[in-house]
Amino acid sequence: MRNTPAFVYIATTADTKGQELEYVRNLIANLGLPPRTLDLSTSGMPSAYQTDVSALEIARYHPEGAQAVFCRNRGQAIAAMAVAFERFMLTRNDIAALLGLGGSGGTAIITPAMQQLPIGLPKLMVSSMAAGDVSGYVGASDIAMLYSVTDIAGLNRISRKVLSNAANQIAGAIRFHVDDDADSKPATGLTMFGVTTPCIKTITRAIEAEWDCLVFHATGSGGRAMEKLIDSHLLNAVLDLTTTEVCDYLFDGVLACNEDRFGAIARTGIPCVMSCGALDMINFGHPRTIPARYADRHFYNHNTQVTLMRTTVEENIHMGRWIGEKLNACEGNIRFVLPAGGVSALDAPGQPFWDPAALSAFARSLESTLKQTDKRLLVKTPYHINAPQFANVVIEQFHAISPIVE
Numbered sequence: 001m002r003n004t005p006a007f008v009y010i011a012t013t014a015d016t017k018g019q020e021l022e023y024v025r026n027l028i029a030n031l032g033l034p035p036r037t038l039d040l041s042t043s044g045m046p047s048a049y050q051t052d053v054s055a056l057e058i059a060r061y062h063p064e065g066a067q068a069v070f071c072r073n074r075g076q077a078i079a080a081m082a083v084a085f086e087r088f089m090l091t092r093n094d095i096a097a098l099l100g101l102g103g104s105g106g107t108a109i110i111t112p113a114m115q116q117l118p119i120g121l122p123k124l125m126v127s128s129m130a131a132g133d134v135s136g137y138v139g140a141s142d143i144a145m146l147y148s149v150t151d152i153a154g155l156n157r158i159s160r161k162v163l164s165n166a167a168n169q170i171a172g173a174i175r176f177h178v179d180d181d182a183d184s185k186p187a188t189g190l191t192m193f194g195v196t197t198p199c200i201k202t203i204t205r206a207i208e209a210e211w212d213c214l215v216f217h218a219t220g221s222g223g224r225a226m227e228k229l230i231d232s233h234l235l236n237a238v239l240d241l242t243t244t245e246v247c248d249y250l251f252d253g254v255l256a257c258n259e260d261r262f263g264a265i266a267r268t269g270i271p272c273v274m275s276c277g278a279l280d281m282i283n284f285g286h287p288r289t290i291p292a293r294y295a296d297r298h299f300y301n302h303n304t305q306v307t308l309m310r311t312t313v314e315e316n317i318h319m320g321r322w323i324g325e326k327l328n329a330c331e332g333n334i335r336f337v338l339p340a341g342g343v344s345a346l347d348a349p350g351q352p353f354w355d356p357a358a359l360s361a362f363a364r365s366l367e368s369t370l371k372q373t374d375k376r377l378l379v380k381t382p383y384h385i386n387a388p389q390f391a392n393v394v395i396e397q398f399h400a401i402s403p404i405v406e
Helices: 014-030 055-059 074-089 104-116 157-175 194-207 221-231 245-250 263-268 313-327 356-369 388-401
Strands: 007-012 035-039 095-102 123-127 144-147 187-192 212-217 237-240 272-274 281-284 299-303 306-310 334-339 376-381
Touching: 007 014, 007 104, 014 035, 014 095, 014 157, 035 055, 055 074, 074 104, 095 104, 095 157, 104 123, 123 157, 144 157, 187 194, 187 221, 194 212, 194 388, 212 221, 221 237, 221 263, 237 388, 245 281, 245 313, 272 388, 313 334, 313 356, 334 356, 334 388, 356 376, 376 388
Parallel strands: 007 035, 007 095, 095 123, 123 144, 187 212, 187 237, 237 272, 272 334, 334 376
Antiparallel strands: 281 306, 299 306
16 A cells, blocks of 8 residues: 555536445545545536535646636537546645546546546546447556446446446555556566567567566557556556558558557657567458459458458558657667568568568558668668567567666
8 A cells, every 4th residue: 555645536517426426436535545535517607515626726737727628518518527537636646536426527537637647557447338349448558447237327226336346446456556666677568469479478588687678569459558558657668560550551440559659668768669560461361351452352361250461561661660760750769670581470581461561562562661770770780570589589689678677
């Protein structure tokens, strides 16, 4: 437990969910944890339930002031309160956990602030929206979503059970928190796809005695999660070897990153060894979901629900330029290691995506775009990405730019 006072923050729109807020506040207090209640109402009307922090106080954190929240347009008000609440929470240094209660509006207000809180700090959103696609609410954070079953519109035999479970989950997360930061090894993030697994496993085995290896599945959300940890200064180095999310972002695949891919590396200057793992493929779902304009392309059916499309020479030129421009913004130690023998298990002699011309086009485009310095270097190898020799080169480069500090 912390040595300084810390509170369980409980956030909702008290004008419509004050009864539930009071119920959860009492549950938390009875569990021996100090609660702090927050009102996120956007109506501008007073609530019958007293809270520790009023809606007006939180609304004042909006860059344009409270009037941006209490604007009498519900959609604009919700968006504005989300901004205000996010900024408010980022000023707090006494948060033990954040528990949110909401329908669609409340969930939209509360979860952006949850996404900004550190990984590991308990965050639980009790929501009527939690039975659907919650990716927009969770983002790359460790937010737990609990379906309310009934709407959060008064107390009943179901809502009392769900809210009691929520209070106990938060209490358990606080009381049984494991903090191993003091004794932990430095942490490095690694990106992996099934087709680059041998490479990542070889590297992990070689460095795990000295490094805590956090492997991220390069599915769009995996890359975002890794970069959130980088921005939060929870990683000491990066082995971003499977950059396949770029393919999907640039060419309409389903496992895409966003425009900010590699942005955290640039912002923090974290040491990074990078490669072009799985840049030979764009991911789609069932064949019937593939855009018609790609009908004449080269496909590989990974399974019944995943179809891979081979990237072309032109697309590789585009990716080389895009990645090179991103790396030019990085001022820390960067090594981009090129595997001239292929970038995935499917991109090898005799395999369905073997296309040396496409990889050569990527290499030329990257080299012509990248502004090499003593810190930002392109390292060429003749090896396949899954070859032990390639892993050895990566490990050598990693040790050169990410020394263990005793």
